Amino acid sequence: MTITVNELGTMPNGEVAKQIVIENANGHKLGLVSWGASWQFFQTKSGEELVLAYKDAQGYWDHPYFLGNAIGRVAGRIDGASFELNGKTFNLKANEGSNILHGGADNFANRNWGFTVDEAAGSVTFTTTMTEAIDNFPGTMPTSLTYTFSDNDEVSLTFAAESDEDTLYNPTSHAYFNPAGINTNARELHLQLSSPRHLEFRADKIPTGKLLETAGTPFDFQAGTKIGDQIAKMNGTYDANFDDAFELVYEAGTPSAVLTDEKSGRAIEMTTDRNAVIFFITNPAVAEHEGDREWFDANPYNAVALEAQTLPDAIHHPEFGDIVLPAGEKRSYTTTYAFKNL
Numbered sequence: 001m002t003i004t005v006n007e008l009g010t011m012p013n014g015e016v017a018k019q020i021v022i023e024n025a026n027g028h029k030l031g032l033v034s035w036g037a038s039w040q041f042f043q044t045k046s047g048e049e050l051v052l053a054y055k056d057a058q059g060y061w062d063h064p065y066f067l068g069n070a071i072g073r074v075a076g077r078i079d080g081a082s083f084e085l086n087g088k089t090f091n092l093k094a095n096e097g098s099n100i101l102h103g104g105a106d107n108f109a110n111r112n113w114g115f116t117v118d119e120a121a122g123s124v125t126f127t128t129t130m131t132e133a134i135d136n137f138p139g140t141m142p143t144s145l146t147y148t149f150s151d152n153d154e155v156s157l158t159f160a161a162e163s164d165e166d167t168l169y170n171p172t173s174h175a176y177f178n179p180a181g182i183n184t185n186a187r188e189l190h191l192q193l194s195s196p197r198h199l200e201f202r203a204d205k206i207p208t209g210k211l212l213e214t215a216g217t218p219f220d221f222q223a224g225t226k227i228g229d230q231i232a233k234m235n236g237t238y239d240a241n242f243d244d245a246f247e248l249v250y251e252a253g254t255p256s257a258v259l260t261d262e263k264s265g266r267a268i269e270m271t272t273d274r275n276a277v278i279f280f281i282t283n284p285a286v287a288e289h290e291g292d293r294e295w296f297d298a299n300p301y302n303a304v305a306l307e308a309q310t311l312p313d314a315i316h317h318p319e320f321g322d323i324v325l326p327a328g329e330k331r332s333y334t335t336t337y338a339f340k341n342l
Contacts, residue, residue: 001025001122001151008033009057015112017057020124025151028342035060036069036109037126037145039175042155044342050266052176052284052303065176065284069109070145071102072159072171073130073137074323076245076278076312079206083315085138085324086166092136097204106135108171113145123148139165139327153339160332161325169325170310171333176284176303177268179339180261185300186281187228192258193221193279195246199311207313207320211247219244224258227281227304239296243280245312248272255338257306265341270306272335275321278307308335 001024008019017035024030027045031053032038038060042051054060054067063069081094081104092100102109113126125146132138143161150156159171178186198219200210214220218233219242227242234240248256255269257277270277281301289295311320325331 001119001149003117003119003122003124005117008035011035011057011061011112017060017112018115020115020117022122022124022147022149024122024149024153026153026342028153028339030147030149030155032124032147033060033068034115034126035112036063037113037128038068038070038109039147039155039173040068042339049182050177050179050268050339052178052182063109064287065282066102066109066174067176067284069174070126070159070171071174071307072108072143072169073103073135073141074168074170075102075172075307075309076170077101077204077206079313079316083168085168085315090136090138099204099206102174103137104135108143109174121148122150137167139163139167141167141169141325143171145171153342154336155339156334156336158332158334160330162330163325163327165327167325168315168323169331170314170323172278172307172309173335174305174307175337176305177259177337178302178304179259179266179268180264182302184302185228186302186304187226187231187300188261189227189304190224190260190262191221191227191279191304192224192260193246193277194249194251194254194256195277196222196249197247199245199247201244205243207245207311207317209317214246219246224260231281238293239286241281241301243282244278246277246279247311248274248276256308259304259306267340269338269340270308270335271338272308273333274308274310274335276309276311278305278309278312280305280307
């Protein structure tokens with residue numbers, strides 16, 4: 001196991017973003033970036049790129065699609081950009097209409113994290129501290145994200161945090177995968193999800209509170225199926241996609257999600273201790289070509305995000321899970337992505 005540290009570039013605010021590369025015994029490489037504690041790439045020994053990335057520092061500054069970023073304090077959307085905790089109302093800075101997305105503008109993704117490396121363990125631990133003055137969430141909250149790359153070609157992400165006041169904590173990783181290679185059509189990939197139910201959303205992607213059965217619907221990935229076939233069942237517009245929350249059912253020894261390229265045999269298996277995953281398929285470059293059918297036809301979806309987290313907006317739906325982090329309690333979550341048949 002070897003770890004190298006380089007300068008990725010200087011951000012517009014003058015801070016230097018660092019790139020950290022871990023290479024395992026098989027010759028595969030995991031690339032990380034200090035800005036946003038981001039997962040930059042996964043490159044096989046043969047040169048295949050299986051994770052989408054920005055190649056320069058400016059991309060991480062702009063990040064309209066959060067490529068590879070750590071997300072928090074709270075992933076997903078919070079209705080009305082406000083919540084009550086211990087009898088007090090906290091008003092956050094809305095960054096998507098009247099709601100807040102992925103912790104708001106001053107979130108995990110918009111920070112240059114400190115880091116330490118452990119070459120023997122094949123790990124990098126990023127650290128930062130959030131305060132109420134930064135993001136309007138209560139409490140001063142030191143937090144960390146440790147990436148560990150094994151010689152079994154597994155990438156584990158462990159988020160941990162502790163706050164001096166009760167606060168909210170529901171982090172995730174926004175890495176985008178494509179086991180067929182980043183320049184291929186992700187609608188051709190097969191996806192299996194251990195999920196019998198998905199959330200019903202309002203038009204603004206805020207949960208209504210209802211969990212709907214996936215069986216017999218385009219949302220049914222329990223047996224594994226081609227993503228494009230399920231999109232076709234939606235009978236939607238030309239740019240129809242999935243950006244949806246799936247409740248996960250834990251089965252010992254069984255991955256929560258499996259993303260497979262049947263042509264190469266490569267697969268990515270996700271296991272997690274979280275109760276949900278956001279499945280999002282897109283081409284991040286579409287942000288610059290909204291409504292352009294000709295561009296879309298020439299540039300199909302090439303990326304699948306599998307964002308393990310507690311079901312979104314849980315602070316307004318306690319039955320979705322507990323995202324309150326009590327003062328003085330350290331909490332951690334681990335999600336592992338195992339790369340197969342490289």
